[in-house]
Amino acid sequence: MKQLGEIVFVGLGLNDEMGISLQGMEETKNADCVFMELYTSLMPGFSLSNLERMSGKDVTMLSRKNIEEENAEKIMAAAKKGKAVFLVPGDPMIATTHISVRLEAEKKGIGTRIVHGASVLSAVIGLSGLHNYKFGKSVTIPFPEDTPAETPYQTIAQNRRLGAHTLCLLDIKVEERRYLTIPQALEALMDTETRMKQAIIKTDTLAVGVARAGSKTPIVKADAAKRFLTYDFGGPPYTLVFPGKLHFMEAESLIRFAGAPEKLREEAE
């Protein structure tokens, strides 16, 4: 098949237009066409006009509809003729929808490359001070009116049985400006607890709430779940971690970096 143009998926990293890598900015400056989406993650400090000024490019913002229903046809059309850069929050392929775009491009004979960016996954692990290799499967907690929290509940339960931590992303509906909050996510899990009764999410279960990972004002707070029902984390986006067994250094990190109760030391290994 004749090689056409290419799509370069560029990760924007976290929070704002300063999260992109130098490589990603170079690719953007050299692109024939630049596209972007902001619906798979919230970047609370992001300014499109700053990015356009810094890159010297007009950036076409795409909606979920443009990408998922219209099969990213605007990007494909541009990439048949030259180099299209597609700017994506975080690390580009963590949102599965972009894997579909990449598959579609390759089927059409369009080359693809990835310029990676910081992801909320490693950022939250890093901010918490918990050890990366102790995290099991991660999961997204959906809005309770869409789906009950049974999959997240079971994932946390499964990880807990293995002593592993669980990282939970909290669902967002950017087009409606709605972001599941930490209290809402905990209520959804506690509601599931009343039905599943496996004693996984109780009022005194240790949780770590993270708000605005990657921004200049992240909040990282470790405490009994019940305390989060009234705690003010400020603006979105939010993430929750349910720790499994703690290494003593992890307990120390949660106490120092996340204000966890000192008695956590006694429970660590």
Place this chain on the structure above:
Amino acid sequence: MKQLGEIVFVGLGLNDEMGISLQGMEETKNADCVFMELYTSLMPGFSLSNLERMSGKDVTMLSRKNIEEENAEKIMAAAKKGKAVFLVPGDPMIATTHISVRLEAEKKGIGTRIVHGASVLSAVIGLSGLHNYKFGKSVTIPFPEDTPAETPYQTIAQNRRLGAHTLCLLDIKVEERRYLTIPQALEALMDTETRMKQAIIKTDTLAVGVARAGSKTPIVKADAAKRFLTYDFGGPPYTLVFPGKLHFMEAESLIRFAGAPEKLREEAE
């Protein structure tokens, strides 16, 4: 406690000096002192002189000994007087040794911040086209003369029972310029298989080998493990993924992006 200066941990991202974020570069330019380490990960394209030129700063390279045995005392001394930037490959807190540095700083009353960078963890997930939420615990495969591969073997087995994928980092000894290769890692796992006999790593087990994630020449190859024993992945660093159950889109991705055998489609769900 009186607030002293601060340490800003800045992620360098992957491969070379262009992997740092714009924010990370700003922090470096504004630092009073800049330190760096390159022993927790290999950045094959990295040039210290380029970084120094781009940032306008002298960068002090620290060894494992400087950080782990001497408790990063050079960074601590600088951070008592002003702003010390500590440049770290990938996303800074994924290497647990840097969590220790952060703990030590906070105990001394030195503030800490993190500027995140792209991590090999999300990069490899992205390059493979496998779905992030299907990865279980990740693990490092050690040099066989140091430690047999029993922990990685058991982690892969545990994830496999849950249908989850396993991401394996391959150990490095940068100061000796030694990098565990994909054939060596597989041999270590196959050797463990002969002792543990759980039929986890067989010659026809599907594996995904990734070399130089985040560089301009990454190799991503999916095939039966035995084929990797003679496959040339080029230079380090290396990563291995052992997939669990595959979604049909994941099978499609491995076929398109990693040259997996077409028959993989029949085994997917």
